[in-house]
Amino acid sequence: MGPSDTDRFREFVQKLQQEDERVAALNDIKNLLTYKPAGESAQVIRNVGITKILQCVNLPEKSQVDLTCEVLRLCFEKLAAGDAVKNYTSHIMYLA
Helix, strand or coil: CCHHHHHHHHHHHHHCCCHHHHHHHHHHHHHHHHCCCHHHHHHHHHHHCCHHHHHHHHCCCHHHHHHHHHHHHHHHHHCCHHHHHHHHHHHHHHHC
16 A cells, blocks of 8 residues: 555544544445555554554444454454564454
């Protein structure tokens, strides 16, 4: 992902804090990650982080939680297994 994709990812993650923008932002993140190669996506995920995405797991609406889980699955699929464990152990423990 080039700088513009990083900026877009960061913008989508920021929009997660706005309730009326949340579903659209999750879908935008999902679409952005779905079609990008793992190497490009992984760099952006490491730079921007997943903390704000992870916070959406606590939403009251099941459909939003399901969408959040899809986005997190994509994030972890784009990272090498070692990177996921090394950089996101606390996040993974939070999900357990």
